[in-house]
Amino acid sequence: MKLKEKLVEFCKNLGFDLVGIIEPEPLKERLEVLLDRHKKGYNSNFENKDINLRISPHLLLPGTKSILVLGLGYCSEVHFKDPLKGQVARYARGKDYHVVMRKKMTRVVEFLKALQGDFQYKILVDSSPLIERLLAEKTGLGWIGQNTCFYTKPTGSWIFIGEILLTIDLGIHKADGIRGGCQNCRICIKACPTGALEGEYILNPHKCLAYVSQARGVIPKELRELMRHNLVGCDICQEVCPNNRGVLPGGNEDFKSMDFHNIDIKDILGISNTDYKRLYTGSAFGWCGKKVLQRNAIVLLGNQKQPEAISLIKPFLNHHDYKMRIHAAWALGQIGGSESKLLLEKRMVEETNLEVVNEIKEALDKIQQKASHYT
Numbered sequence: 001m002k003l004k005e006k007l008v009e010f011c012k013n014l015g016f017d018l019v020g021i022i023e024p025e026p027l028k029e030r031l032e033v034l035l036d037r038h039k040k041g042y043n044s045n046f047e048n049k050d051i052n053l054r055i056s057p058h059l060l061l062p063g064t065k066s067i068l069v070l071g072l073g074y075c076s077e078v079h080f081k082d083p084l085k086g087q088v089a090r091y092a093r094g095k096d097y098h099v100v101m102r103k104k105m106t107r108v109v110e111f112l113k114a115l116q117g118d119f120q121y122k123i124l125v126d127s128s129p130l131i132e133r134l135l136a137e138k139t140g141l142g143w144i145g146q147n148t149c150f151y152t153k154p155t156g157s158w159i160f161i162g163e164i165l166l167t168i169d170l171g172i173h174k175a176d177g178i179r180g181g182c183q184n185c186r187i188c189i190k191a192c193p194t195g196a197l198e199g200e201y202i203l204n205p206h207k208c209l210a211y212v213s214q215a216r217g218v219i220p221k222e223l224r225e226l227m228r229h230n231l232v233g234c235d236i237c238q239e240v241c242p243n244n245r246g247v248l249p250g251g252n253e254d255f256k257s258m259d260f261h262n263i264d265i266k267d268i269l270g271i272s273n274t275d276y277k278r279l280y281t282g283s284a285f286g287w288c289g290k291k292v293l294q295r296n297a298i299v300l301l302g303n304q305k306q307p308e309a310i311s312l313i314k315p316f317l318n319h320h321d322y323k324m325r326i327h328a329a330w331a332l333g334q335i336g337g338s339e340s341k342l343l344l345e346k347r348m349v350e351e352t353n354l355e356v357v358n359e360i361k362e363a364l365d366k367i368q369q370k371a372s373h374y375t
């Protein structure tokens with residue numbers, strides 16, 4: 001068996017659902033799209049701003065001769081039944097995939113070194129500046145859908161992608177290719193609650209709940225209600241896609257072991273730093289931090305409009321971080337009622353931050369409008 005075949009077999013035995021080898025050509029065809037996104041301000045903070053780096057494997061590892069593209073399916077059962085809990089997107093329900101993938105990819109490098117001797121390499125998982133979906137598509141083993149997700153079979157779009165840049169020439173491996181492709185049905189575009197999919201293959205990350213729910217800072221007002229019960233991430237444009245129909249939950253134990261399908265919002269609001277670390281370190285969303293999760297939980301409580309939640313939100317109206325006060329004021333405005341009104345008025349007397357003052361004013365106006373509607 002040739003080196004390439006042995007390598008592919010080893011990767012498959014490690015559980016990888018996608019194994020392709022491509023040449024490290026610069027992704028020049030992507031340059032125009034990237035420049036356009038840059039012009040529109042569609043770069044997320046998770047993306048590298050250096051466009052050259054995004055399309056040039058050689059800049060990341062000089063002398064790269066092959067790129068091994070690997071993918072690990074993560075489809076899990078959908079268990080979300082309780083609207084009073086916060087939903088966690090499928091990618092984040094198990095162990096941190098960066099760690100799981102990197103561990104397996106390190107084993108691949110060790111295997112190659114044992115066969116081939118020393119060489120240079122670079123393992124990239126998700127945080128890579130390179131456009132991973134495009135590299136995966138170049139393997140010929142899948143395609144990119146209009147929702148901008150990469151699809152292959154049998155995992156559908158529920159797949160983590162990583163690459164190993166190698167200074168050895170392995171030749172290319174595309175297997176027999178794969179049948180299928182985006183059906184151009186636009187169902188994903190129509191289903192996106194925020195309009196983040198602004199057109200075919202055009203995603204505005206600043207409107208995308210998957211991005212917004214993980215980014216720090218203030219959630220734009222117009223997106224808060226649209227978050228509905230999404231605590232971490234959003235799967236809507238993938239759930240509705242006909243190409244994901246019939247995809248079975250995968251067998252990778254790492255992505256089942258933590259089992260975060262939905263999380264009790266009350267628990268998140270009251271959680272201590274120690275408990276946050278104990279429960280969520282090692283999960284795929286633990287890195288977001290306690291504050292981001294609590295901010296999202298407050299928004300979800302605002303969306304649920306349950307008066308019992310007022311006491312849970314109350315401490316955040318006096319939080320030392322003004323951003324938490326903004327979301328608390330908004331949520332109280334959503335819930336409404338005399339108790340919310342009193343709390344907001346009391347805070348208004350002490351508040352010095354202009355953004356929070358404005359948020360409180362709007363919340364009070366909303367409560368007032370609701371009250372006059374019923375009188």
Ligand code: SF4
Pocket residue numbers: 147191192193194195196197203207208209210211234235236237238
């Ligand atoms: S993840 Fe959600 S918000 Fe983002 S594009 Fe898909 S449906 Fe829209």
Ligand code: SF4
Pocket residue numbers: 145146147148181182183184185186187188189240241242243
């Ligand atoms: S929903 Fe339709 S248009 Fe969107 S990615 Fe799936 S097949 Fe393509």
